[in-house]
Amino acid sequence: MSTQEQSPTARDAALAKMLAEAVDTCARCGFCKVSCPTYPFGGGFETFSPRAKVAFLKDYFEGRDVLTPEWVDRLYRCTTCERCQTVCQTAIPLVALWESVRADIVTKGLGPMPAHKKLRALAEKHGNPYGESASRQSQWLSPEHHPMEAADILIFGGCTASYRMPSMLQTGVTILTRLGVPYAYAGGEEHCCASPLLRTGQLDVAGELIGKNLDLFARTGARTLVTPCGGCSKTLKHDYPVWAEKLGKPFDVTVRHFSEVYVDLLRQGRIKPSVAVNKTVTFHDPCHVGRSQGLFDEPREILAAIPGIKLLEMPRCRESSRCCGAGGGVKANYPQMAAAIARERLDEAVATGADTLVTMCPFCQGSFSQAIKESEASIGLSGLEELLLASLRQ
Numbered sequence: 001m002s003t004q005e006q007s008p009t010a011r012d013a014a015l016a017k018m019l020a021e022a023v024d025t026c027a028r029c030g031f032c033k034v035s036c037p038t039y040p041f042g043g044g045f046e047t048f049s050p051r052a053k054v055a056f057l058k059d060y061f062e063g064r065d066v067l068t069p070e071w072v073d074r075l076y077r078c079t080t081c082e083r084c085q086t087v088c089q090t091a092i093p094l095v096a097l098w099e100s101v102r103a104d105i106v107t108k109g110l111g112p113m114p115a116h117k118k119l120r121a122l123a124e125k126h127g128n129p130y131g132e133s134a135s136r137q138s139q140w141l142s143p144e145h146h147p148m149e150a151a152d153i154l155i156f157g158g159c160t161a162s163y164r165m166p167s168m169l170q171t172g173v174t175i176l177t178r179l180g181v182p183y184a185y186a187g188g189e190e191h192c193c194a195s196p197l198l199r200t201g202q203l204d205v206a207g208e209l210i211g212k213n214l215d216l217f218a219r220t221g222a223r224t225l226v227t228p229c230g231g232c233s234k235t236l237k238h239d240y241p242v243w244a245e246k247l248g249k250p251f252d253v254t255v256r257h258f259s260e261v262y263v264d265l266l267r268q269g270r271i272k273p274s275v276a277v278n279k280t281v282t283f284h285d286p287c288h289v290g291r292s293q294g295l296f297d298e299p300r301e302i303l304a305a306i307p308g309i310k311l312l313e314m315p316r317c318r319e320s321s322r323c324c325g326a327g328g329g330v331k332a333n334y335p336q337m338a339a340a341i342a343r344e345r346l347d348e349a350v351a352t353g354a355d356t357l358v359t360m361c362p363f364c365q366g367s368f369s370q371a372i373k374e375s376e377a378s379i380g381l382s383g384l385e386e387l388l389l390a391s392l393r394q
């Protein structure tokens with residue numbers, strides 16, 4: 001039977017078998033350990049390293065009863081930043097490994113962590129993990145925006161941008177409006193993309209949210225989903241096709257992060273940045289946009305097209321970018337560790353001498369905004385879309 005013909009259950013079993021075999025290939029080189037942003041917060045204990053977790057999971061896959069509360073905690077101290085798997089010399093799919101075991105932990109009733117249970121309860125009740133009312137979802141829409149009932153492009157705002165970083169969405173949609181690009185928006189009907197639930201192993205409620213979104217997408221007839229969020233775009237691109245098959249629902253759409261849309265418009269000559277934006281910037285590659293989706297050149301192409309922008313790269317950039325600390329449910333349950341990781345990355349940005357730190361994910365922007373406030377660092381923060389809009393003539 002071909003892979004395509006396998007049932008989702010058989011495929012899940014195949015994934016578990018593949019992961020169990022993959023842990024056997026670990027060369028114990030420790031490349032993952034020195035690259036991991038959370039390992040330094042384990043008090044120097046090797047057991048907090050990805051390498052040690054792989055060795056531990058070998059025992060687990062061999063059927064030993066090893067999931068103590070301490071190991072459960074260690075397995076949740078991971079932002080799913082994917083840095084370890086980009087350096088793994090034996091190509092172990094480490095993030096799939098962490099997420100798969102987290103799902104097992106939840107199934108066995110040994111997890112997730114307390115803050116993750118709260119996210120779940122809020123998402124079940126309100127459709128988003130912030131517990132916000134659906135009526136606030138479209139708070140960012142300005143009078144100048146005219147979303148259509150149906151269009152090729154459907155804007156998927158995502159919970160974090162819609163409820164916590166509305167200016168990011170507002171700016172992105174203002175750019176589309178100014179360029180006359182038609183788009184639809186189903187404000188109030190969107191559910192959480194389920195990223196926080198998937199990353200923390202809470203697959204049952206994740207499946208419910210994904211099912212509702214799949215129905216919404218089918219109803220609108222959208223061909224392209226566009227979102228400003230790293231977490232949403234990664235989840236829609238990589239997880240939704242698998243879940244659509246599992247749930248027996250259609251998902252015949254292209255998913256694009258806003259930066260991909262800007263680059264298309266730039267290459268077509270429809271975006272013409274002409275107003276000088278005189279800033280020296282450094283760019284933070286969000287893990288779930290960069291490593292997860294391979295979008296490294298696109299933001300740099302946009303920055304290079306804006307007159308007056310000078311880019312100074314941080315030593316750790318592109319595939320080697322350091323995480324902001326927010327992903328994988330870490331910020332929710334380990335806020336101090338997340339803040340320390342963001343602070344470390346902020347220091348790296350300040351050391352470049354840039355006057356502005358630029359990024360393109362609401363999670364990264366939230367982390368750095370907090371870090372700048374707490375450390376009183378003398379660096380500004382900007383979304384890529386803000387700089388782009390500032391460079392366009394009215």
Ligand code: SF4
Nearest residue numbers: 036078079081082084
């Ligand atoms: S995904 Fe990132 S945080 Fe998690 S173990 Fe790998 S390097 Fe560490």
Ligand code: SF4
Nearest residue numbers: 026027029030032088
């Ligand atoms: S980088 Fe890969 S091979 Fe090396 S220790 Fe980590 S998991 Fe094992």
